[in-house]
Amino acid sequence: MEGLSRKLYLKLPAPTEADSRSSEARILSALRELGYEARMTLKVMRKLYPLCEKAGWQLTASLAWDGSCWVLVELEAGDTTREHYGLAVDLGSTTVVARLFDCNTGKCLAEDSAYNRQIAFGTDILTRIFYSKDQPEKLEELRRAAVGSIREVLEKLEKKTGIAPGGSIQLVLAGNTTMVHFFLGLDAFCVFQTPYAVQADRPGFLPAAELELPVSGYVYCYPGKSNYLGGDIISGMVATELYKKEGISVFFDIGTNGELVVGNREFLLCGAGAAGPALEGGVVRTGMRASEGAVERVKLTENGFELGVIGGGRPKGICGSGIIDLLAELFLAGWIDLRGKFVPEKSEKIQEKDGMYAVEYAPGLFFYQSDVDEFLRTKAAASTMVEYMLGEAGIGMNDISEFYVAGAFGKHVSKESAVTIGMYPDMDREKLINAGNSSLEGAGRLLLDKKILDELDDILDKMVYIQFGAVDDFLELMVAAQALPHTDLERYPSVMKKLEERSKMQKTVSKKTN
């Protein structure tokens, strides 16, 4: 492993009159012999005595890369090279997730998460931005909330492994531009205000102590490309290695906002746009976060709805992946039509409620026509981003080798359902890849491979930003994409096939019941 840190065991000769070099020189020249030109922090200088003598001059040095040189940030008695740890953090607006790595083997020893304490100041990012705009004390509250959330996760990792955060040398953090601004204590209004020039997008290596995090070396924040394409996406590039491949990939991170990268080792096009909160259950009346009691799986059978509920108890609402399943099933069963309108004659479950149709997907829980409409606008926005960008680049869907879906959405959503409603393109299912938490994954990769630092400059230089909102075309495409799965059904052969099969089955059923 050639990561951002080193642990090196030094067996040094004790000072004699003939060799009365300083402890500092003795250690640094031994490191030089091992190929590391390093400097020593004041903290380590203050530890030299009596540590060196007591340890019989058998010492382990912790080296941290600071972006331009190696820094000796910790010194221990004896050989502790086996205890070589580092941390990767995904700082999400809702959840903070961290992994503890053994930096000798590259093995992830534990992963844990916590809610981002900033939620107390607003569940969505914009509320937090307005809350703290031009108010340094409030910005400081948000900064502390972020740091506190990270520390909470690090403590959980310590409980799991017995390894204290101070035992880690480096911490690599990935987050979107707003999250990184808050984490650094920077006003984030710039992220959403024209001309969208943010304050800092390449903060690099900062001393962990300055950021109030307990690792012994530095915190590296993943650089961002622009206001909407933050470090979490760049980290996703590293996780998927999209920028190294010959084949063209699509990388799509869909949440309230959608971030998209299309490219390969030759080119990288990127863009971002608002998808709306529908995908996270935000607008849907009975929508909820993916927590206990949320319907996350839906199947519509002859016997009605079969539900998968988080925690297994009574359903309390429906989360993003549940909604997509529900829509796919309603569509395949013909309970909603191509335009997403309820077909009330199809089932008694479709009732009129509050002046519109709604389907009772669970006892007392309804999914309304307005929910469907909202959701379809969102899915149209999302799928149009991909369509538009491929069009701009003159790339057909058949040219795509891999279609990565990142984030919680990619992790939980059923591929089949997402294709059925036209959210994902209709392509070989093995090309549709759930990239998982690629932000966290990329943070870990960088922690363990210093060479990636050089590649990041290349990635950022290569990325060409494409504005979605600015084009008339875009709206037109989006209207077409609001159909289920799409106005142009030929793009969805597998969905057409399913529809045919279902209608055959239904005919059979009809025949049987007749």
Added chain:
Amino acid sequence: MEGLSRKLYLKLPAPTEADSRSSEARILSALRELGYEARMTLKVMRKLYPLCEKAGWQLTASLAWDGSCWVLVELEAGDTTREHYGLAVDLGSTTVVARLFDCNTGKCLAEDSAYNRQIAFGTDILTRIFYSKDQPEKLEELRRAAVGSIREVLEKLEKKTGIAPGGSIQLVLAGNTTMVHFFLGLDAFCVFQTPYAVQADRPGFLPAAELELPVSGYVYCYPGKSNYLGGDIISGMVATELYKKEGISVFFDIGTNGELVVGNREFLLCGAGAAGPALEGGVVRTGMRASEGAVERVKLTENGFELGVIGGGRPKGICGSGIIDLLAELFLAGWIDLRGKFVPEKSEKIQEKDGMYAVEYAPGLFFYQSDVDEFLRTKAAASTMVEYMLGEAGIGMNDISEFYVAGAFGKHVSKESAVTIGMYPDMDREKLINAGNSSLEGAGRLLLDKKILDELDDILDKMVYIQFGAVDDFLELMVAAQALPHTDLERYPSVMKKLEERSKMQKTVSKKTN
């Protein structure tokens, strides 16, 4: 001036939709265009908003060299390049002296000093070392005292100039090894304990905030060569440029300890030894520091002693320069002989007191035979260091182009008197150079000339340390050097001439009185 800091005025384009680079990127790329690849501190990132906008994107960046790259440590609105300051500090065991520089012109704007507050823990270094040995809280007291003393001088400089210390970017500090250890918070017992391997001798650039000093960038501590040859001596090399010259120079810093360097651009021999506290008035019964009431000049005329007293009032004691004058005058007048023994028949001022002879040099103030003996041992130790080292190198006194005497001693002592008693060699007086506070001078030079950093490595590599105490020869030479001016009178032709002139005068006077 190409020093350790830069101030650069940047007129940046305001962000537009077409150029929505981050403020950080905007500033750093403008610096790159000016030839400076820099990184930005967290503190500056936090200042970007609203500063950049308010300043209409006309900003002045303060860059500090950190030993391996440029760091943007301060950002100001408008063009403040004219206010470009830096500090040089000589951290002495008794006195802390600092200079404030205009880093654009290289001009020293003010100099001031304060007593080192560590004196409260012991006037001599050894007491302080024992006080704090293995006692971190006491070491911390000493560290705070050093820092407090420096801050006090910086405040005095602010009063004189109106320029706050925070307006300076870098601070270069020179001090002996013990002083630098205390300043950094390092136990200094190692300096005096065999095998004399100190803890840190190349601390380099450390963030000023970590050292609790108010400059915006870094504190650079001059590196040391060994326990007794500290940063103050290396700084003296830079001040005198001895290591650049073709002719061979001697650099001699005499106090309680003597530090010596002999060499030129080809070689550098160095050594150090205890001279004893006599030179600083430490052992002499009526000796005192060079403060108000101290006799600093002595002339012996027909009418008796003519005294120069610091502050002009009644004499209270005698300081180093006064002692050397006194001895020279006593010797030339024949009141003490070649071996330094009082010749009581020469004057009624020589009386028996406390079982020995003593001369009353001022009303009620006596200089005893034991004082003379002690002082001659000290001067013998000092002059023998030079003699021994030149002997080792096969260099004759005639080969010496310049003989620098550094420190307070060199500043105040009369060259003539020092030659007369054999403390200095008998050479052309213009070759005997008072180097003044060369430690402070070298600190200032480095502040203003970054290239010197590279030269320091050369200097340290080239220096060859010669042990004085270890050689039998040394003691033999020292005994010979205890005579006035030296057992080998032929080395002191100018003193012989003076003696002859005085004896002629006295004969004339005798004849007149007869």
